[in-house]
Amino acid sequence: MRVLVVGGGVAGAAVAYFAAQGGAQVTVVDAGIHAASHVPSALLNPVRGQSGQVDGRALEGLALTWALVRELEAAGWSIPHGQEGVLRPVPDERTRAKFARNLPPALPHRWLTPGDFPASLSPGWPHALLIPAGGWLDGAAFCAGLLDVSGAEVVRGRAVAWDAHSITLEEGPRLQGDALVWCGGAVGSGWASEAGTHRAGTLLTLDRPATALPVSFGAYLAPRAGGTGVLGATFEVPTPTWQEPTLPAASLRWLLNRGDALADLRGVRVTGRWSGIRLSGLVAGRQPDGVWRLSGLSSKGFLLGPLLARHVAGDVLRETAT
Template identity: 55%
Template sequence: MTTPTAQPLPATSRGGPMIHVQEDREPTLLVIGGGIAGASVAYFAARSGWAVTLLDAAEARASDVPAALLDPARGQSGRMDVRALEGLRLSWSLIRRLEARGHRIPHEHNGVLRPLASDLARAKFERHLPPELPHHWLTAARSPAPLAPGWPHLLLLPEGGWLAGAALVTALIAASRATVRRGRVATWDAHTATLAGGEVLSAEAVVWCGGSIGATWGGGTGLPTSGQTHRGGTLLLLDRAVTPLPVSSGVYLSPIIQENGQRGGVLGATFEAPAPQCNVGGPALRSLNWLLSRASALTGNLSSTVTGFWSGSRLSGERFGQQPGGWWALSGLGSKGFLLGPLLARELVAELSGHSSGPSGSPRPSSPDG
């Protein structure tokens, strides 16, 4: 594989509608941001023949969450993204493939339980659940997890589950064999990225995959921020799992597998008020009070011991595809990063590769498999 750091481009190639690449070498790609979006873009781009350099500050990444839920039914309305089932299955497929190649990704593909407090809430979910999504309606007496009273309807989504976010991101980057450069990116355009220290890197294409912290840093570079919001959340790390599978209703409880191989648990939610920029820190007392009160209403069993906490900030307001400045973007996926990030990254790389051609003008093929 050739070195991913590209050479300067002729001025005539900048801003053109097609990326011209010599047939005897790989096209070069700069990916800005090393969360689930950037890691997925790097992975699929490498499989499609790109030499990738990943630029990542490795600070305040929401994708480093200890337990990310793969839950196709997000929120309390019962609405589902039309791509949710496809994204869900691709994410599990990626985990299987990466583990088969020796990467360790703690996860459990054992379903997600969604307790619902009323007949009206069940009716909302029934209206929006696609028939092709496997699901089961249970009564409280048949619950696979200990719940507090007051949950007459339980929706079990057997294709859901949880995964260790940082482990999947690390595996995707390692499998891509991307050159990783640590540092903040100050500015970028269609073919270059300038690090905070002044070093300029160039490539045939640039994909911005910054999350909440990256969008905050990029606010002074002309990065469009309209329609995007930042929302913080916290997970309490527990010495043991409260439930045998993820349970989600406003807050979520999930098992985790700790670094020492022992089983633990988490209690968390993305619950802070939406903000115009990233503000990562420890949770306020009022936030902890809200989190614990919601957990008490959900399970009634809070005998686990808190061993630590994790806080992060998510960026919402999806940005996908080529931007007016010629650079590309995959960002703003909010709580759906692990559900839709790999799927959208595969689609973006296919579109990006369609813009890459040799001297003959024929598009370079992209890998059709996941």
């Protein structure tokens, strides 16, 4: 059985990995342009947003992502990551109560008071939620490891048309397969002229980590590979189509102010910028035209992407074999 995958981000790479594990011959078509999955330090945080929502699949997804990191490293890949936890400071009692109501009993966690906070956390936060199972990982290394270990054939190019059994490339041959899974993300959706919700995010790369473990509320600070760090957020007004990501001066000021509110940034130097666009509006499964799809993961790509990819790949193999 031959499975075609459009897109080599976390969704496409994970679909390729699990389809290959199931015995399929896999070809991935990846343009490699503006891949949001190649974020330098992706936050693995099951407690989302400023109200502490927890997706019902978050704990299983988190466990699977960490298991894949271990599998890839056992196969010889270096996946920069930190599984030391995530700290979620909250600004008041009302927000803490929201978080507490949403926390599932199965999620290990601990509430900290200011006397227990890491020294780097800015003053003024009355409480902080420590989630020991959370952490960060290098998105590009994770995706590359999945693709390599899958053994998939990777074709560098842009898919301009596709159906349930084929892909037409902008330059190159038409590829044929038994099933096709579209994982094009924000850029692919824009190229296909699809309406959607596109959210721009920016990470400032730092010469050292401002905090020993990821800290998140409104924005986030986290370590990254090489003993450096990031400050990032998704904060621009959503757009209905993909646009080249930018960082206006007002947004830069906002991001730096959010970073200062989280931790002491004195002496931390900004060394660069990474910006990407995420597509919101999850679609997972076979569509009416017969094309399978996994897209719209938004900021949950590394939390839920591999888990959903395993489900989609399994359905593709079962239903295509019948």
